[in-house]
Amino acid sequence: MSNAAAVLFANDAFYAAFVGRDADAMDELWARIVPVSCLHPGWPPLHGREAVVQSWRDILANPDAPAIRCDSARAYLLGEAAHVICAERLPEGDLAATNVFVREAGLWKMVHHHSSPAPMPPEAARTKPPTLQ
Amino acid sequence: MSNAAAVLFANDAFYAAFVGRDADAMDELWARIVPVSCLHPGWPPLHGREAVVQSWRDILANPDAPAIRCDSARAYLLGEAAHVICAERLPEGDLAATNVFVREAGLWKMVHHHSSPAPMPPEAARTKPPTLQ
Numbered sequence: 001m002s003n004a005a006a007v008l009f010a011n012d013a014f015y016a017a018f019v020g021r022d023a024d025a026m027d028e029l030w031a032r033i034v035p036v037s038c039l040h041p042g043w044p045p046l047h048g049r050e051a052v053v054q055s056w057r058d059i060l061a062n063p064d065a066p067a068i069r070c071d072s073a074r075a076y077l078l079g080e081a082a083h084v085i086c087a088e089r090l091p092e093g094d095l096a097a098t099n100v101f102v103r104e105a106g107l108w109k110m111v112h113h114h115s116s117p118a119p120m121p122p123e124a125a126r127t128k129p130p131t132l133q
Numbered sequence: 134m135s136n137a138a139a140v141l142f143a144n145d146a147f148y149a150a151f152v153g154r155d156a157d158a159m160d161e162l163w164a165r166i167v168p169v170s171c172l173h174p175g176w177p178p179l180h181g182r183e184a185v186v187q188s189w190r191d192i193l194a195n196p197d198a199p200a201i202r203c204d205s206a207r208a209y210l211l212g213e214a215a216h217v218i219c220a221e222r223l224p225e226g227d228l229a230a231t232n233v234f235v236r237e238a239g240l241w242k243m244v245h246h247h248s249s250p251a252p253m254p255p256e257a258a259r260t261k262p263p264t265l266q
Contacts, residue, residue, distance in 0.1 A: 035209055037218050039229050044252050045218050047207065074180065076168055076244065078235050081211035083245055085170050085178050096172050098231050098247040102211050111209065112216055114231040116249030119177050 007075040007082040010101055010108035015070040015088075021060040027053050031109035034102050039114040041095060066090045070097075071123040082108065087120040094120040140208040140215040143234050143241035148203040148221075154193040160186050164242035167235045172247040174228060199223045203230075204256040215241065220253040227253040 001009070010029065017025040030036050030053060038052040039045050040059075046052050059065055073086035080103045088095035096118035101108045134142070143162065150158040163169050163186060171185040172178050173192075179185050192198055206219035213236045221228035229251035234241045 034211065037207070037209060039218070039231060039249070039251065041249070042251065044254055045229055047218070074170070076170065078167065078214035078233075078244065079212055081214035083216075083233055085172070085180070085245075096178055096247075098172060098233075098245065100211070100216055100231075100233065111211065112218075112231065114229075114247050114249070116172070116174070116247070118172065118175065121177055 003077050003082070004075040007077065007084060007101055007108050008073055010110065011070070011073055011075070011084045011086065011099055014099060014110055014113075015068065018060070018068055021065065023057045023060045026056045026060060029110055031102055031104050031111045033104055034109070034111050036111045038112065039116075041115050041117065066092065072120065081111075087118075087123070088115055089120075093117060096120055136210050136215070137208040140210065140217060140234055140241050141206055143243065144203070144206055144208070144217045144219065144232055147232060147243055147246070148201065151193070151201055154198065156190045156193045159189045159193060162243050164235055164237050164244045166237055167242070167244050169244045171245065172249075174248050174250065199225065205253070214244075220251075220256070221248055222253075226250060229253060 013029050036049050036052050037045060037047050046055055069089040070086050073084050076083050082101045084099045086097050088097050095115045097115040099110060100112035102111050146162050169182050169185050170178060170180050179188055202222040203219050206217050209216050215234045217232045219230050221230050228248045230248040233245035235244045
């Protein structure tokens with residue numbers, strides 16, 4: 001699997017945990033060694049694994065948590081780090097997300113999530129921009 | 134200068150170009166080799182250097198471009214990449230930004246900017262979370 005495919009796979013795992021309201025899977029996919037952060041829409045920034053994972057446990061435990069679908073994901077490789085830009089489709093409207101990953105013990109783990117409302121174009125095919133790798 | 138200090142210096146340079154409406158400085162601080170992207174508040178994602186730099190030239194040429202001030206910046210180091218979370222203070226309200234940088238030819242260059250409204254806490258002292266470096 002190429003690095004880009006592996007990063008997009010990790011991004012898919014994040015949305016699978018979100019959609020499946022699987023708090024343990026969500027916990028598992030965040031980095032454990034590298035410090036993490038999160039910018040939920042309309043929230044102040046969260047810094048540190050405890051605050052970030054707890055926020056996801058609260059969101060996923062909420063019966064009103066929205067249905068969400070990710071598409072149009074693009075992976076940008078930055079050596080042992082990467083970020084993904086993607087659309088998040090919700091019943092209330094579209095969001096755009098920046099998801100940052102780092103390779104930790106050989107696996108791509110999430111270190112940052114930033115999501116906010118954005119006028120997203122229709123779903124695009126999965127693409128990978130040119131990289132140096 | 135530590136890596137964290139160098140990344141925060143690059144982040145400061147971004148806001149200095151923004152405040153100073155210096156389109157050439159803004160152009161210069163974006164990476165030239167590594168692909169770049171940008172998520173302006175309320176815009177669809179921009180992919181590629183030409184689209185991103187042109188968007189900044191348009192924004193900085195607009196006489197109604199807002200005054201902006203950055204504070205509470207935190208640098209997260211990811212090897213040859215890094216991201217910064219910071220507050221953007223505008224007359225209309227606060228935003229939170231994720232700014233991603235990569236070391237390109239020895240200099241920290243911006244590869245992604247994502248900014249969106251957020252209820253930011255009051256200005257915090259500049260801090261650096263623990264890293265592996």
